[in-house]
Amino acid sequence: MVSPVQYVDTAALAVGDRLPDHAMGPLNRGTLALFAGASNDHVPLHIDSDFAKAAGMPDVFGHGMLSMAYLAQMITHWVPQERLRTWNVRFMAITPLYATVICRGEVTEIFTDNGERLARLSIGSWIDDATQTLGGEAIIALD
Numbered sequence: 173m174v175s176p177v178q179y180v181d182t183a184a185l186a187v188g189d190r191l192p193d194h195a196m197g198p199l200n201r202g203t204l205a206l207f208a209g210a211s212n213d214h215v216p217l218h219i220d221s222d223f224a225k226a227a228g229m230p231d232v233f234g235h236g237m238l239s240m241a242y243l244a245q246m247i248t249h250w251v252p253q254e255r256l257r258t259w260n261v262r263f264m265a266i267t268p269l270y271a272t273v274i275c276r277g278e279v280t281e282i283f284t285d286n287g288e289r290l291a292r293l294s295i296g297s298w299i300d301d302a303t304q305t306l307g308g309e310a311i312i313a314l315d
Contacts, residue, residue, distance in 0.1 A: 179252060186279065189278070196273045199268075218235050234267030234269075239306050243295055243296075246275040257290065262307055262308060273298075274298050278293065280309075288315065
């Protein structure tokens with residue numbers, strides 16, 4: 173049974189507060205195949221070992237957008253999806269097969285824009301060996 177999401181009390185948020193880590197994995201071939209089908213991203217580097225090895229890679233590796241989806245899960249398990257105003261990431265490293273993806277976030281600024289109280293979050297994902305694979309930011313509404 174999946175436990176219900178418990179959203180954070182945004183009224184009490186402060187700069188420096190951290191989102192709960194969101195860990196997914198380890199990534200296996202089944203996960204990559206399912207994500208390829210769901211996203212219609214059938215790039216052979218992610219699903220065909222022979223192709224990936226011929227391209228000089230040790231094996232297939234995770235879709236960057238899969239790790240981005242895990243970041244979205246982290247945020248929307250913390251606040252309702254309708255509070256997410258913007259977010260962006262940059263891809264920094266590949267996610268190898270069998271890695272566990274750990275998503276983290278921290279409140280870096282609380283501000284008001286057009287009368288709406290907002291928080292800026294620094295977000296990113298890392299894998300088991302502490303390699304950062306994604307980095308970026310998100311802005312969420314607090315009210």
